[in-house]
Amino acid sequence: MGSTATITAGHRISVLLLLAFFAALISITQAATNGGDLSVLNSLKDVWSNTPPNWVGGDPCGDNWDGIGCNGNRVTSITLSSTGLSGQLSGDIASLSELQILDLSYNKGLRGNLPQSIGNLRKLTNLILVGCRFSGPIPDSIGSLSRINTLSLNSNGFTGTIPPSIGNLASLYWLDLADNQLEGSIPISDGVTPGLDLLVNTKHFHFGKNQLTGSIPTKLFNSSMTLLHVLFDGNKLTGNIPPTLGQVSSLEVLRLDRNSLTGTVPRSFNNLASLTELSLSNNNLNGPFPNLTGTGVITTLDLSNNSFSSSNFPSWLSSMESLTTLMLENTQLQGPVPTGLFSLPNIQTVNLARNDLNGTLDIGPSHSSQLQLVDMQSNFISNYRQRPGANEVAIVLLRNPVCDETPNGPTPSYCIPPDRSSKYTTPPNNCVPGNCPSNKTASPNCACAFAYTGLLVFRAPSFSDLGNATIFTALQKSLMDSFRSNQLPVDAVQLSNPRKDSSEYLDIDLKVFPYGQDYFNRSGVSRIAFALSNQTFKPPGMFGPFFFLGDEYTHFDEGGSGSKKSASTGLIIGAAVGGTVLVLLVILAAVYAYGQKKKARKAAEQSHPFAHWDATENTGGFPQLKGARCFSFDELKKYTNSFSDANAIGSGGYGKVYRGVLPTGQLLAIKRAQRESMQGGLEFKTEIELLSRVHHKNVVSLVGFCFEQGEQMLIYEYVPNGTLSDALSGKSGISMEWTRRLKVAIGAARGLAYLHELADPPIIHRDIKSANILLDDRLIAKVADFGLSKPMSDSEKDHITTQVKGTMGYLDPEYYMTQQLTEKSDVYSFGVVLLEIVTGRRPIERGKYIVREIKMAMDKTKSLYNLQTVIDPAICNESLKGLDKFVDLALSCVHESGAERPSMGDVVKEIEFILQQAGLNPNADSVNTSGFYEEAEKGSPQHPYSKESFEYSGAFPPSKVEPQ
Structure with missing residues (x-):
């Protein structure tokens, strides 16, 4: 038998x-790929040179052709940036009827006209062709792309006029046609033909560095528009500045410099209360010097080289406390310069060259510590009063009497042109660079690799001190945070050689270094380039609007030249x-x-997934897992760069947490126990089996484990935006508006309800606190850290008698007194978290307990329950819809008797009701409830979800994020 x-x-x-x-x-x-889509890709392969070497066979979707993203058997994206493509864009591409993203940026070999048939791509949302060599007119059919939200055709050679049909693109968010050879007038609608004035939802008009002529139409701007950036610099525009610009109250950056505009500066500009950067330089503006007192948050003001009427120095400028850069060269100013100007707290650069200013220059005894440069060349300054401590300020008084009449002897420093160039380069990260081969570069982490390089160009930075390392460190951190949150295989970035070009743009050289190996694959380069070309990366607000020009990457490890293989x-x-x-x-x-x-x-x-399980331990056999895998120690060592300090992202009594990256680019959080906190083999196995059964979007997923070489490690999904605790304290830089707090609360509640009611067996977390609620790249809450969790067997449905463990301030007093653990113990802890969300305070601060403080302050007969003194100041000015019910719910959760507390299922239902009251969709995952993009005030953001930046719920295959 x-x-x-x-x-x-x-x-x-x-x-x-x-x-x-x-x-x-x-x-x-x-082939599995749709036959029509396959034919189009083969057509592109025939007309393009240097396509990826794996573009062979008959199934692009099934064979994962580089740069091709699919949904099922249909091609939905083509992203091939910086890969050295050359040739023309075939009209056959219009047959890709499901195509949503087309990004061919930074391929200088791509040339010729855009096909008229491109307008047939009716599902296209992102058309990005930055830094290629396309030419000819932009086809009018582009106005048929009804779903398009990002249209970036900048830095090409397009000619002809701006197609009026662009005015039909009601969903358009980002419009960038800069740095081409476009000519003619700016199109506006006339009742028959559309125009740009219809783009009331568009945030960005980027048309700089073209050859546009005629006047800026008055009808172009209206109060319904939500524009943030209007850039018409470097054209041939004439006529007056339209006063209707003052109706666009959302405007933050306005550049009309380097044109031939005439007339006066409209008084309506005083209505632009959000304006931070204004450049009207190098025009023929005349009339009285403008008074822009209403633009109280302006940081950069450049009115240089205009023909204003002669006037004394405007007194209102000395009250502009946000001002960092003042450029008034050749504006017919006369008289003395007020000392108070140099005491503005943020002022960095003052350029008043080529005017008729006179008297004594005195920057004052309390000049701003930020002040770097005062350029007063070619004026009539007769004396300079030197102040103690002013040696760090570069004073330039060439061609002034004070320098012309200097007696024989050493030339004063203020009569010598200063060297203002910046030699900044990202320093090594606590390491010593070695000698790299000539074709490789040392990264800030001192690893030799083939970097992906390019140029970051900032069109309107709000600072002028290019020697401030802190500013560039913030940009570097912002880049790395963005790359990590998008799970890109990046080990480090290096910034170098910041300088201003002739257009007053800030240029910075960028190098991006690969993670885990010394080169990028094609997928890695395309994804990094897409994050930059698609504006997924949001720089700190001080840098303003930007674009990226990537270099061709030639270091793919493909064992050949990359030439096509024949069928x-x-x-x-x-x-x-x-x-x-x-x-x-x-x-x-x-x-x-x-x-x-x-x-x-x-x-x-041989194929057992637990071949590395240490059988010498008393573990009770191999774990029975659902969806988790066993990693070897050597694998994790490789993924974390030998557990380097640079990859340490957290620590606690148990040990450290390290960031790791799989060869696929997936990010991991690796929790490595220190020796003294290790469990026995049986306990470790039980924890792994428990966590492997937990699968919910609001619970951090276990990816795998390691149990060899005396190590105990748990590998989780990487959750990039830190803890709720850090977000509420401001440590992470995330802006936690009331609606965001509600969204985080519902996510955490659903995760905990899942553990109690749907997990098999049910799980009591036992350590719910804000530090154990993590926020992912879309600020969706995930319950984490199950080190103290307890499963409930059928015999323990009422309670588990166990040693008391948890965190003071969150600990259920009933559990503490009886040592009887129930799900209601988690409910109590969650109630404390809800109060933390309202107050922004830790549960115990200066000996005061948050639960007691709320109960003492609360008066239900008064507005906001009389809690104004304890509500987090960060939200006290918001419309706190549902606050009363939210506080009622929190207090019901922290009832002294567990039997009186609601279940987590009931908590979820109540928060859903509160969300509906606040006008939010309780079933929407994303915290962005205001549309495809979310924008807020500018400043100096440290995080992509800060108030000063905007969230882009964009898409990069395969991890596509749909807008709410």
């Missing part, structure tokens, strides 16, 4: 293998492989038929 079973098993396996072989042969001739070669290889496989299958079938039991057992042992 046993031998018959063995032969039967062997026969079955042989048959299965043969069937698999024939299925593989069939797949060679029968015949592919068939020959396929036939050869097929023949070889067939012979092997015959041999394998014979082997299986001979001694199947022994071979099956050996194969099972």
Whole structure:
């Protein structure tokens, strides 16, 4: 009987293998990818040179062609930035009817006209062709792309006029046609033909560095518009500045410099209360010097080289406390310069050259510590009063009487042109760079690698001190945070050589270094380039609008030049492989038929997912897991760069947490126990089995574990935006508005309800606190850290008698007194978290307990329950819809008697009701409830979800994020 079973098993396996072989042969001739999409990609392959080497075979979706993203069998994205493509964009691309993203940026070999048929891509949301060499007119059919939100055609050679049909793009958010050769007037609607005045939802008009002519139409701007950036610099525009610009109250950056505009500066500009950067330089503006007192938050003001009427220095400028850069060169100013100007707290640069200013220059005894440069060349300054401590300020008084009349002797420093160039380069990260081969570069982490390089260009930075390392450190951190949150395989970034170009743009050289190896693959480069070309990366607010010009990356490790392989070669290889496989299958079938039991057992042992499990420990056998895998110590060592300090992202009594990156680019959080906190093998196994059964979007997922070489490590999904605790304290830089807090609360509540009511077996977390609620890249809450968790067996449905563990301030007093643990103990802890969300305070601060403080202050007969003194100041000015019910819920959760507390399921329902009252969708995942983009005030953000930046719920395949 046993031998018959063995032969039967062997026969079955042989048959299965043969069937698999024939299925593989069939797949060679029968592709899974839609036939029409395959034909288009083959057409592109025929007209493009240097396509990726793996563009062979008949199944781009199934074979994961580089740069091709699919949904099922349909092509939805083509992202091939910086890969050296050359050729033209074939009109056949219009047949990709499901295409949503087309990004071919930074391929200087791409040239020719855009096909008229591109307007047939009706599902296209992102058309990004930055830094190529496309030419000819922009086809009018582009106005048919009704779903487009990002249209970036900048830095090409497009000619002709701006298509009026762009005015039809009601969903358009980002419009960048800068740095081309576009000419003619700015199109506006006339009742028959559309125009740009219809783009009331568009935030960005970037048209600089073209050859546009005529006046700026008065009708172009209106009060319904939500524009943030209007950039018409470097054109040939004439006529007056339209006063209707003052109706666009949302405007933050306005550049009209380097044109031929005339007339006066409109008084309506005083209505632009959000304006931070204004440049009207190098025009022919005239009339009285403007009074812009209403633009109280302005940081950069450049009115240089205009023909204003002669006037004394404007007194209102000395009250602009946000001002960092003042450029008034050649504006007919006269008289003395007020000392108070140099005491503005943020002032860095003052350029008053080529005017008629006179008297004594005195920057005052209390000049700003930020002050770097005062350029007063070619004026009539007769004296300079030097102040103690002013040596760090570069004073330039060339071609003034004070320098012309200097007696013989050493030339004063203020009569010598200063060297204002910046030599800044990102310093090494606590390491010493070694000698790299000539074709590699040392990263800030001192690893030699082939970096991806390019140029970051900032069109309107709000600072002028290019020697301030702190500013560039903030930019570097922002880049790394963005790359990590988007799970990109980046180890480090390096910034160098910041300088201003002739257009007053800030140029910075960027190098991006690969993680885990010394080169990027094509997917990695395309994803990094997409994050920059698609504006997924949001720099700190002080840097303003930017674009990126990537270099071609030539260091892909592909063992060849990357030239195309012919279809015949592919068939020959396929036939050869097929023949070889067939012979092997015959041999394998014979082997299986001979001694199947022994071979099956050996194969099972070799393929067992717990081959590294330390059997010497008293572990009770291998863990029975659902969806988690066993990692070797050597694998994790490689993924964390030998557990380097640079990858340490947290620590506690248990040990440290390290960031790791799989070869696929997936980010991991690796919790490595220190020796003294390790569990026994049986306890560790129990915890792994428990966590592997937990699968919910609001609970941090266990990816795997490691249990070898004396190590105990748990590998979780990486959650990039830190803890709720850090967000509420301001440590993480995340702006926690009331609506965001509600969204975080519902997410955490759902995660905890899942553990109590749907997990098998049910789980009591036992350490719910704000530090154990993590926020992902969209600020969706995830319950984390199950080190103290307890599963509930059928015999323990009422309670578990166990040693009291948890965190003071969150600990259920009933559990503390009785040592009887129930789900209601978690409910109590969650109630404390809810009060923390309202107050922004830790549970115990200066000996005061948050639960007691709320109860003492609360008066339900008064507005906001009389809690104004304890509500977090960060939200006290908001409309706190649902606050009363939220506080009622929190207090019901922290009831002294567990029996009186609601279940977590009831908590979820109540928060859902509060969300509905606040006008929010309780079933929307994203915290962004205001549309595809979310914008807020500018400043100096340290985080992409700070008030001063905006969230882009964009998409990069395969991790596409849909807007709410």
